[in-house]
Amino acid sequence: MTSVAAAEATAGTASGRWGRRLGHLPTHVVVILLMFLWLIPTIGLFINSFRPSQAVQSSGWWDIIFQPSQVTLQNYQYVLGQSGLWPGFINSLFITIPATIIPIFVAAFAAYAFAWMDFPGRNVLFVAIVGLLVVPLQTTFIPILQLYGSVHIDIGPIQINNLNGQFLALWLAHTGYGLPFAVYLLRNFMGGLPREVFESASIDGASPVTAFFQLALPMSVPAIAALAIFQFLFVWNDLLVALIYLGAANPQNDPLTIVVANLVNSLGSGWWYLAAAAFISMALPLAVFFTLQRYFVRGIVGGSVKG
Amino acid sequence: MIQGRPRGVRVLAVGAVMMLVAAACSSGATTAPTSAPASAAPAASAAPASAAPAASAAASAVPAPSYSATAISAAQQYASTLGKIGGSVSVLAVWGGSEQAQFLAMVKPFEDATGITVNYTGTRDEPAVLTAGIASGQLPDIAGLPGPAQMQQYAAAGKLQDLSTMLDMNAYTSQTPSSLVQLGTVSGKLVGIFLDVSAKGQIWYDPKVVGDLASNPPATWSDLQTLITQDKSKAQAPWCFSVESGAASGWPATDVLESFVLHTQGPTYYNNWWAGKVKWTDPGMKADWQQLGQMVAQSYGGANRVLTANFANAGDPLFTTPPGCLFLHQASFITGLGQFANEQKLTDYNFFPFPAITPQYANAVEGAGDLFGAFHNTPQAAALMKYLVSAQAQTLFVGGGEFLSANKGVANYPNAMNQRLGQILSGATSFVFDASDQMPTPMQTAFYKGLLQYIQYPSQLDSILQNLDSVQASSYTTH
Structure with a gap:
């Protein structure tokens, strides 16, 4: 904003200013048009969430322009009235928050080590971890289900006979699934931090642990925030992983996605509630995104241009 | 600002750990609350049943089951x-x-x-x-x-x-x-x-259009054809038919074909068919495919709508004014789907069983x-x-x-x-189960695809059936 004003101030004559604005016009028109096109499905979904099921089934969302009187809250009423919805919302939080924090912490340690610590096999290990990005998580279901099933922990008050159905199962699974990308992103960002900072810290007697907590971590906040958004959205929107590790074993722990998917019955009727349900489940991720968005762009280009 | 940062991060870390601990504790405790509702339930058992209708009445679109x-x-x-x-x-x-x-x-x-x-x-x-x-x-x-x-x-x-x-x-x-x-x-x-x-293979209709056929149903397939000729002017087309159902598209057409096979050839032939003991190129089978082809040709919106409309909305044109079609072939569960869910049973729609084609198989019923x-x-x-x-x-x-x-x-x-x-x-004298559901998966998939292809290109029937024969030859071996 300020740079534009400065540019305009230096641009001088009024005709130059107008010419500049006109020059931007086609770009703006195209950008606005593209944004609108991009948003159309979401707008349609949003409008449909306020239309009665009969209308949704018989006409498109644009029908609201001709019949604005059809707006109703009954879909939201129905969805919010579902008994499993709030427990599902809470479960989603219980699943998502740890499943976001754990992989980020693990990845931050790993990224620091990969970026600034010298140890044999560093590059091979890093390539192996990044290579795991291409492994589809679906291939891991059966072995991990077996592994979880064979877990027997009996330490005083903590007794776990089968990890399937527990929140812990999902935290560990999402940590595993999220780590390759998290390590990759954070390593690139931390690798881009100025070497002098770490060298002078080391000369001043800082141990790697101090350097990590006092320097690397605080300087990587933008990348960590961006990563947090990715991981949070991935876990929040996840249906399949939750269904596999919780589904059959312990429906009390089912997250919102499973509850929402269950609004539809086996032959597909009830799908008209999904629009309203989608916006309810979207509310929290949107809030998270808007609070973290100023880090978002900074973080995503982080590591792409190394200084 | 710069000095404050690390402390902020440390606070964040401590907070994160605390949150983890809190979440872990509550996950460990989930087994306890689950058993609580059960023991508390007897006293409250009557409440949900009586509360449910009131809750769903608020959202008027939801039918309220009353037990x-x-x-x-x-x-x-x-x-x-x-x-x-x-x-x-x-x-x-x-x-x-x-x-x-x-x-x-x-x-x-x-x-x-x-x-x-x-x-x-x-x-x-x-x-x-x-x-x-x-x-x-x-x-x-x-x-x-x-x-x-x-x-x-x-x-x-x-x-x-x-x-x-x-x-x-x-x-x-x-x-x-x-x-x-x-x-x-x-x-x-x-x-x-x-x-x-x-129950599969019911013929659904709007009694306000074609009159009460529940108490006086067409007894045979040719009676139904006569009725269709008679009532031709009442709707744009005799049949409503559509087969889109995501990855399982085509199954509604298998149901129609199964009705024809069951009622022309009988239950024994039908059971041999899904078991892989009747060839797809069998002349009787081919005739049944052609019957289905005729239904497609007489369908509202033509083959295009048959292929692209979702099966749940297949019967929606029954209820438009003027009606798009007179009849819909579908199973009993259609009453909860599409426009059926918004109409009144008996007054707005009703059904009669699939009419007899070969008299001795009149009472055979297909179900799933x-x-x-x-x-x-x-x-x-x-x-x-x-x-x-x-x-x-x-x-x-x-x-x-x-x-x-x-x-x-x-x-x-x-x-x-x-x-x-x-x-x-x-009351069925012989009850058969959905044939396509009993076929081995490769056969079932090929069956769906074959029907979709036939609906689009009716002239390719012979090659479609030959292809199904070759799938049949390979897919039953493991069984």
């Missing part, structure tokens, strides 16, 4: 004979939405009477969950099975429990049509039961249903299985208005239409 107090108390009485066992049983099925609500309403008296918590998970991805479960050994106690073919497979792998050790077999066999008992039996062992059945099997033989699972197949529980189940029962002891349906459908199922 009769006598049905609830009968079910509870039966459940109490199973003993106060406690504990829990897990159930996995495809039912969601209103179906899930009706299943939970059915097991509520059971939970109250036995103290067993029923942990129900409904998901339309059940086959995926079950496949992973079978491979890893992490299975629910009781699960809906995707179909007879999968049931055979699981039973052969030794995963399914022998239900004769869990059920009261005398009661079960006397209350269930023998064809259904047979369908659930693999090499002499009962491994599958039907918790609900649907949700098969259930048990993967663990726990006392809780056995008690639930006993309860689920009982006439008392089934009466409660059908009271929701969406399901039909396989149990002969179920006499009270919530409305006259379901009553008639129930009678058709229990």
